[in-house]
Amino acid sequence: MHQLFKYFLNLIPRTLLIRLSYLVRPVVAFFLRGNRYTDPIDGQSFRKFLPYGYEKVRDNVLAPGTLSLERHRLCWLYLKRETTFFSQPHKVLHFAPEQAFYKRFRKLKHLNYTTTDLNSPLADVKADICALPFDDESFDFIICNHVLEHIPNDTKAMQELYRVLTPGGMAILQVPYDAERKTTFEDNTITDPKERARIFGQYDHVRIYGMDYFEKLANAGFKVHAVDYTKTLSEEEIDTYRLAQGELLPVCKKLLVK
Incomplete structure (x- = not known):
């Protein structure tokens, strides 16, 4: 899963990733809603955050609502x-x-x-x-x-x-x-x-x-x-x-x- 995530990040130009994330973000945030972790930027809570990283993928760090790290x-x-x-x-x-x-x-x-x-x-x-x-x-x-x-x-x-x-x-x-x-x-x-x-x-x-x-x-x-x-x-x-x-x-x- 981590290797697939790394491949995806490296394959798509960053400017396109920014545009795509606007479309995907609300859907992902909906499915991960919960009360375990909270993003202080928007106050939303989730059962888990998303993984993120290019060379070393970090688990549970990308907030689904704001895409903050x-x-x-x-x-x-x-x-x-x-x-x-x-x-x-x-x-x-x-x-x-x-x-x-x-x-x-x-x-x-x-x-x-x-x-x-x-x-x-x-x-x-x-x-x-x-x-x-x-x-x-x-x-x-x-x-x-x-x-x-x-x-x-x-x-x-x-x-x-x-x-x-x-x-x-x-x-x-x-x-x-x-x-x-x-x-x-x-x-x-x-x-x-x-x-x-x-x-x-x-x-x-x-x-x-x-x-x-x-x-x-x-x-x-x-x-x-x-x-x-x-x-x-x-x-x-x-x-x-x-x-x-x-x-x-x-x-x-x-x-x-x-």
């Missing part, structure tokens, strides 16, 4: 409980907008909300993250999750994210990382999709980040907080929301100029 639910809880994202006006830049967030963020009238990506059908602005068409200090909130591992020149991308963030602003910049690896590994000679999936975890990734990821962000100018938000949650919440215990949330700030 562990990282989306962790980010949502942090935004909801620890920031003013849902309560105060913000100019928001959202890269590669996730379905789990897109419509919900768009409906928040207090947000000046802009989405961007090179390929996503949900993007307002088609743009290269390494050459953003925005003025300096344009946004006071940036969400850029699981994007940088796709970008060959991630240093330039980080610098661009820092450039367009306002002083005092916040950026949440999640990536897949290996907590057992001290330094990031990349090799631009690896171009075969199957080999990339084997080494980097997904066919379109160009590196596997180590724990130096947070230092890389700091080198771009950010004040970086590696937040283990699961430490603030109970074991029951972690299980019910299907979170990855110990996952570090990269919360990056641009300090105010004195």
Whole structure:
């Protein structure tokens, strides 16, 4: 079953998967309804979540209602409980907008909300993250999750994210990382999709980040907080929301100029 799931994910282009998921999602959510696990994003509960993964398929992680993964639910809880994202006006830049967030963020009238990506059908602005068409200090909130591992020149991308963030602003910049690896590994000679999936975890990734990821962000100018938000949650919440215990949330700030 897992091998079939991997084959399906790798066979269909991601943009088409996004469109197909809109049609399939309501049907799957109906058949999996229950009360064992809850998605905090929409509040719906299910008897189980779906599997997900390209190289290593994870059981019970993809919420049928919103199609959120562990990282989306962790980010949502942090935004909801620890920031003013849902309560105060913000100019928001959202890269590669996730379905789990897109419509919900768009409906928040207090947000000046802009989405961007090179390929996503949900993007307002088609743009290269390494050459953003925005003025300096344009946004006071940036969400850029699981994007940088796709970008060959991630240093330039980080610098661009820092450039367009306002002083005092916040950026949440999640990536897949290996907590057992001290330094990031990349090799631009690896171009075969199957080999990339084997080494980097997904066919379109160009590196596997180590724990130096947070230092890389700091080198771009950010004040970086590696937040283990699961430490603030109970074991029951972690299980019910299907979170990855110990996952570090990269919360990056641009300090105010004195």
